[in-house]
Amino acid sequence: MIKRTRVSQWSDGVLLMGRFEWFGTGCWLLHHNGEGAIVELPPFNPTHQESPANKAYNVCKKRKIKVKYILCTHTHIDHFNPQVAREMQNAFPDAEIHLQRGFQEIAGFLNNVYYFDHDSKLNLGGESLFLVHAPKHSWTDTHIIFKGVAITGDWELNTLRAAHDDKPKYRVPQDAKLAAIDKMSRFEHDFNYRIHKVYSVHANDRREGIDFTALMHDTKVDRSF
Numbered sequence: 001m002i003k004r005t006r007v008s009q010w011s012d013g014v015l016l017m018g019r020f021e022w023f024g025t026g027c028w029l030l031h032h033n034g035e036g037a038i039v040e041l042p043p044f045n046p047t048h049q050e051s052p053a054n055k056a057y058n059v060c061k062k063r064k065i066k067v068k069y070i071l072c073t074h075t076h077i078d079h080f081n082p083q084v085a086r087e088m089q090n091a092f093p094d095a096e097i098h099l100q101r102g103f104q105e106i107a108g109f110l111n112n113v114y115y116f117d118h119d120s121k122l123n124l125g126g127e128s129l130f131l132v133h134a135p136k137h138s139w140t141d142t143h144i145i146f147k148g149v150a151i152t153g154d155w156e157l158n159t160l161r162a163a164h165d166d167k168p169k170y171r172v173p174q175d176a177k178l179a180a181i182d183k184m185s186r187f188e189h190d191f192n193y194r195i196h197k198v199y200s201v202h203a204n205d206r207r208e209g210i211d212f213t214a215l216m217h218d219t220k221v222d223r224s225f
């Protein structure tokens with residue numbers, strides 16, 4: 001039986017539309033003034049799950065939200081699924097897909113893709129939407145910042161460690177990780193913008209009322225010993 005995923009509002013304009021497959025990657029909708037952005041293109045199990053594209057289409061139709069952007073936090077297979085990306089593009093043919101440059105190899109089959117190298121500032125219904133390249137868990141890590149919320153992909157917080165440190169093919173070297181954390185620790189100051197909530201894209205780490213800059217400083221601490 002196909003189970004319909006429940007939509008839950010995590011913050012003003014930030015909805016979790018569902019968590020997919022056994023690893024539970026979230027597919028999110030950001031919205032403001034009738035414009036929306038889809039975050040994440042996870043694979044799903046069609047034997048018991050509704051597809052993220054179908055879900056997003058119905059959620060946006062019901063709420064009269066026009067999807068302007070399709071986004072993704074990093075290239076790992078539990079976050080970017082080519083079939084789901086294609087379905088999402090078919091569901092929202094006018095949406096622009098904004099991805100970090102490192103997606104180029106796997107996203108070449110999509111139309112309407114805009115690549116950025118470092119950061120990108122988009123506009124959703126008059127509200128700023130920031131995409132910030134910050135490699136720590138993987139080379140394409142992108143933080144998505146909207147309405148005071150940071151969706152931090154698969155970043156491990158409060159530790160310099162990353163899940164793939166022992167895999168030479170995937171790991172981000174320590175100096176690059178430190179540079180990325182430094183960059184994020186300056187974000188609030190550089191953009192004169194306050195981040196008070198942090199969500200992991202898997203929806204298994206939810207922090208509210210936080211001091212983002214302090215959290216970033218604490219994430220530089222190596223607690224792997």
Ligand SMILES: [Zn+2]
Pocket residue numbers: 025076078079154202
């Ligand atoms: Zn993941």
